[in-house]
Amino acid sequence: MPEMVFEFILKKNNIDPKGDLNIDQSIDFGSTAAAFSGGQGDFTVEFEPHATSLESKGDGYVVASLGEDSGYVPYTAFSAKKSYIEANPDTIQSFTNALQKGMDYVASHSPEEIAKVIQPQFEETDLETLTTIITRYYEQDTWKSNLIFEEDSFTLLQNILEEAGELPERVPYDELVTTQFASKAAEGSVK
Numbered sequence: 462m463p464e465m466v467f468e469f470i471l472k473k474n475n476i477d478p479k480g481d482l483n484i485d486q487s488i489d490f491g492s493t494a495a496a497f498s499g500g501q502g503d504f505t506v507e508f509e510p511h512a513t514s515l516e517s518k519g520d521g522y523v524v525a526s527l528g529e530d531s532g533y534v535p536y537t538a539f540s541a542k543k544s545y546i547e548a549n550p551d552t553i554q555s556f557t558n559a560l561q562k563g564m565d566y567v568a569s570h571s572p573e574e575i576a577k578v579i580q581p582q583f584e585e586t587d588l589e590t591l592t593t594i595i596t597r598y599y600e601q602d603t604w605k606s607n608l609i610f611e612e613d614s615f616t617l618l619q620n621i622l623e624e625a626g627e628l629p630e631r632v633p634y635d636e637l638v639t640t641q642f643a644s645k646a647a648e649g650s651v652k
Contacts, residue, residue, distance in 0.1 A: 462536065463490075463527065465625040467506050470530045472624065497521060509594045510586045517590065529601045533614045534621065546639070553642050560608055561646035567604050572596040607647035609640050 464486065468478040478484060488496045494511035496502070498520040506527065507515065515521040528534070539556075546553055567575060572595035580588055598604065612634045622628035 463506050465621050466527050466531050469621045469624050510590055513590050513594050526601050528603055532617050535610055535614050535618055557642040557646045568606055572599055608643040610638050
């Protein structure tokens, strides 16, 4: 997905990913930061904490955010069979409510507070780096205030997949996405 989003953004900016530059896809995604530090390539696409780590070591600089430049691409979505949803609506709603509480926490706390709370889940990343990452996400408006999978984001995702040659046929939003649980969770959220 990062490769598809990257190429989508390049094309949006009139850069031909095949003709205007050379993208090395032979490097394992988990090893790209090390390869870049070792001198391979002029640019790299990194998830956190690798991007901030490259900056901290002086090996590179974050020059752009794919998330910021692409728009709200639904990188994380939860799927369940229609039969499961119909048989277990309370479970789906409880799960969605719990996720919304997390979103509410992020919206109502500082990067420093969030970093302290999540730090035990990221033992390999120090508190200062976590705070830097979360601050960057705040400044980029990375997090939505709710979990509603908007039709515009669904369309964007299909545009990216189609542009990459990975989507042979578009799927109607109304047939694949339900927002009833996220909408209900958002109604009860702290604004």
